Amino acid sequence: MGATRQAESTGWSGAADAGLATGAVARRLGVAPTTLRSWERRYGIGPARREQGRHRRWSPEDVGRVEEMCRLTGLGVPPAEAARLALTEAAATVPRSRPASDPGTLSLGTVRQECRGLARAAVRLDAPAVESQLRTALGAYGLTTGWEEVMAPALHAIGRKWASCGERYVEVEHLLSWHVSSALRRVPDVGARVVPPRRSAPAPAAPVLLTCVPGEQHTLALEALTAVLGERGLPTRMFGAALPAEALYEAVRRIGPSAVVLWAHSRNTADRALVHLVTETEWGVRGARARPAVLVAGPGWATGAGAYAPGVGRLTGLRTAADRIEALFAG
Known part of the structure; x- marks a missing residue:
């Protein structure tokens, strides 16, 4: 051509x-x-x-x-x-098609131009371009839209490509994931539009505890939720990947969180017994003990939240998840 x-x-x-x-x-x-x-x-x-x-x-x-x-x-x-x-x-x-083991280009569907640019830069392993694209997306759209319409679609497309091509593209996924994680942790420094805390929802005295369940290594979506809650002025404690059940129990008892968010990307890691354990965990002095609101998030929780334990809520989507957590304190 x-x-x-x-x-x-x-x-x-x-x-x-x-x-x-x-x-x-x-x-x-x-x-x-x-x-x-x-x-x-x-x-x-x-x-x-x-x-x-x-x-x-x-x-x-x-x-x-x-x-x-x-x-x-x-x-x-x-x-x-x-x-x-x-x-x-x-x-x-020069042949325009990739080898037979690589059945074509990334399938992105209808996405923003910034998402296409981010995916192309990641495939080339062009770290400066990936960094530039992330800064542009966050500066133009803010954190929530930047995640939902730029970062997440690119990550999903590369993940699908890796799954269909054996070990190819794993380096692309790792590079993009690292840069996305870095961008999420420094949102106030990248020129993104920081949303001030909503006056109708004062920050709770106790933080929101967010963690992946044991055996779960996928943290990016939970990192995005942590960043959005921080934008809204809600204190958080993020524990990242694969927190053991015993450690989670101790963390809940020591922190006394207002809410606990349990992330499971796979059905194999979504543990009903763990949800029940967290809902029954108490703290405080005798006669005034408290329990956290428990919320499950991620595609691993395939059934209704009520099937895991009474009163457990299920979060879907970054924006609606943040709204629901904020509403716990506004109410």
Whole structure:
């Protein structure tokens, strides 16, 4: 495919287009601006003209060439060779399909452009671009929408790809997961729109305890919920992956939490006996003992929450989960 057809796939149209700045091209393709400048300096693949002799302006053909280079490097072609092929329009000689063990590109469906950029950057193992895409998404949409419409769909698509391709893409999943986790923990520092605590729901004296059940290693969704609750001014205690049952029992007794959220990604780790244990855990002086509200979350809890223990609630979706926990204290 030549550079002109590549340009059409990015949504460019017509020679009258004034061109894009480097930052806009980086966001469109999921490449860090520093990567684009490095490719221009090292391999001569960049904008053909500058506005007023200073600012880079990318034409449709320029974008088509760098998009082709992104595709080729994603296939494992060394950057210097990928640039040569893109510049000489000889990329048609390189197979456009992946090996038989890899049945195609990521299946993302209808998602935001930022999600596509994030997924492409992760597949290329371009850590600076992944970082840039996460900052852009959180800055534009905030934490809740950024998670639900950018980060989570990209993670799910890469997870499906890994499951269908054996051991391929596991490095992609690990890199993206690490950067997403890092972004969730520093939300106030990435330019995201921080939601002030809601005055109708004063922060409770006791925190919300969040943990994965024993044997459960998937923590990202729970990390996202922890970050959203923090945005809303609700104190939390996050214990992460696979907290043993005995340790959970002791933590509940020592902290005296207002609520306990138990995350299970798999049915194999969703333990009904553990839920019952937490609901029966008490603290405080005799005659004034208290118990936490218990909430289960994650796809592992496949049946109705009431089947696990009386009064247990089930959380679904990040936004509704945060709303429900906040409502416990507003009421």
